[in-house]
Amino acid sequence: MKAKVYVTLKPSVLDPQGKAIQHSVELLGFAGIADVRQGKYFEIALDGSLPETEAREAAQRMAREVLSNPVIEDYRVEIES
């Protein structure tokens, strides 16, 4: 079982890295890009001892308390069995 956690900056927080990335891909010739936001992706391998509901709760706690900073970031958790 695997927990996948996506951490993204809140829409209200400016993302200077995303802006720089957008500029670079535009220099490569890609057009029509409205915005680029950079985030983080975590894969947490679980040993399967927890049922899915509990694994999801645990992953959400990890995402909330460690992987993201709630002041500036949102998170989303997916469980893959």
Next chain:
Amino acid sequence: MKFGVIVFPGSNCDHDAYHVISKHVGQPVDFIWHRDTDLSEYDAVIIPGGFSYGDYLRAGALARFSPVMNSVREFADEGNLVLGICNGFQILCEAGLLPGALIRNRNLHFICEHVNVRVETTETPFTNQLNGGSVLRIPIAHAEGNYVCDDETLDELQREDRIVFRYCDAQGVVSDAANPNGSRDAIAGICNRDRNVLGLMPHPERACEDLLGSTDGRDIFRSLAATLAATV
């Protein structure tokens, strides 16, 4: 009075802070390893600059889970003085001892230069020997010093006189051009509601010697010592 300087794996301004306390403040000071948890013999604790845990995940994010941080929280809750400099400020925000967060500088650069900061309040144990509105020339050295917080928090910081330092020009004028990293409201340092915890991005410990180009940082440590002398 006795000072403690906390050392995390990756701290690199710990010796500077130690030097300033022992040489310029003239008080006993110990290094405190991040696994230690007993702060009972200290009157003030400094969380120094550096790259604790290599800035992995987010600057200051992993240091928050070091054993010493629970003790720092209790130490602060008891009203003792905690000063977080640069990475120390980031750690205090991550730990929730100060509001807001520090994100990547708006120009994406690691900025290492002397900047001017204005003393916004002298009503703190860290600034009571300074003149309100005076301009200090102190170096910054960070990539994540761009202070962000929500509107409600900013309003609270302003209303409660908790913005302690703002970036400004040499004349003390706050402007976008004088804001090196894009910090909201030009914030360079803030304190908590009880005013015993201060976090700032500039490095006052690097501005205590003529040889280093500025001695403007000394009065911050002198304020700390004066506060303790009056209470300890």
